[in-house]
Amino acid sequence: MTDPIIKFDSVGKRFGAITVLDDLDFEVANGEKVTIIGPSGSGKSTILRILMTLETISDGVVYVAGEPLWHERRGDALVPASEAHLREMRRHLGMVFQSFNLFPHMSVLRNLTEAPVRVLGLSKSEARDRARELLDMVGLADQAEKFPHQLSGGQQQRVAIARALAMRPRIMLFDEPTSALDPELVGEVQAVIRRLAEEHDLTMLLVTHEMRFAREISDRVCFIDGGRIREQGPPEELFTDPKEERTRDFLQAVLADN
Ligand SMILES: Nc1ncnc2c1ncn2[C@@H]1O[C@H](COP(=O)(O)OP(=O)(O)OP(=O)(O)O)[C@@H](O)[C@H]1O
Numbered sequence: 001m002t003d004p005i006i007k008f009d010s011v012g013k014r015f016g017a018i019t020v021l022d023d024l025d026f027e028v029a030n031g032e033k034v035t036i037i038g039p040s041g042s043g044k045s046t047i048l049r050i051l052m053t054l055e056t057i058s059d060g061v062v063y064v065a066g067e068p069l070w071h072e073r074r075g076d077a078l079v080p081a082s083e084a085h086l087r088e089m090r091r092h093l094g095m096v097f098q099s100f101n102l103f104p105h106m107s108v109l110r111n112l113t114e115a116p117v118r119v120l121g122l123s124k125s126e127a128r129d130r131a132r133e134l135l136d137m138v139g140l141a142d143q144a145e146k147f148p149h150q151l152s153g154g155q156q157q158r159v160a161i162a163r164a165l166a167m168r169p170r171i172m173l174f175d176e177p178t179s180a181l182d183p184e185l186v187g188e189v190q191a192v193i194r195r196l197a198e199e200h201d202l203t204m205l206l207v208t209h210e211m212r213f214a215r216e217i218s219d220r221v222c223f224i225d226g227g228r229i230r231e232q233g234p235p236e237e238l239f240t241d242p243k244e245e246r247t248r249d250f251l252q253a254v255l256a257d258n
Pocket residue numbers: 015018020038039040041042043044045046047
């Protein structure tokens with residue numbers, strides 16, 4: 001793979017005595033759509049949270065767009081990153097969480113314009129134009145003046161996706177974006193993510209328990225267990241002909257649940 005946009009190089013993550021990521025090597029190519037699956041507690045969310053700079057790493061180096069994320073270069077050496085470096089690096093990434101995390105006291109439109117105005121320095125009218133385009137894309141052009149509590153969970157999650165996109169990230173991280181939704185609302189959010197995957201050259205990294213969805217949108221699926229990638233490949237291979245016994249057991253268990 002040439003020039004991955006995300007690279008975990010021997011990354012370890014420990015919480016006290018618990019090892020969550022164990023010497024993890026993992027790469028994502030520019031524009032690739034990758035899904036991470038695996039049992040509860042295997043470290044899936046931790047990978048996304050490290051990328052979003054919400055969790056530190058214990059060992060190794062993470063690179064985003066060729067630059068170390070948690071470190072800065074000093075000559076030939078890597079030293080721990082300053083807050084300014086982290087802030088700069090965060091601009092590459094947008095994240096959508098399980099719980100939509102919208103600003104409750106702001107209108108939908110303002111949720112989308114706040115950071116582009118404050119952080120990117122866009123004028124209000126530019127930010128509003130961009131926000132309206134994005135709301136249109138997620139099918140919510142008519143909800144701009146509403147407040148989050150006036151929307152359904154599916155609508156709120158679509159606003160959250162538009163809000164992340166408003167910062168023009170190169171990489172979108174989705175952490176179980178439909179798992180907090182009532183079943184009848186899952187489809188509308190998946191449709192938006194599917195469209196993003198199909199129509200944009202964004203790099204996407206998704207954690208999900210929805211195997212059918214993973215299969216539809218991914219170029220590659222990674223099965224992680226015990227803080228390591230145990231098996232990975234194109235979805236049609238991994239889901240129909242898993243090589244590892246652990247992957248087979250996991251898939252059998254989740255598919256029986258679905
Ligand atoms: N802040 C923390 N302090 C201590 N342990 C933590 C912390 N955050 C996560 N962990 C532990 O790290 C492990 C991996 O958590 P993570 O959320 O990455 O798993 P996951 O694979 O996303 O699981 P799930 O599918 O249940 O969301 C779990 O055992 C969890 O309890």
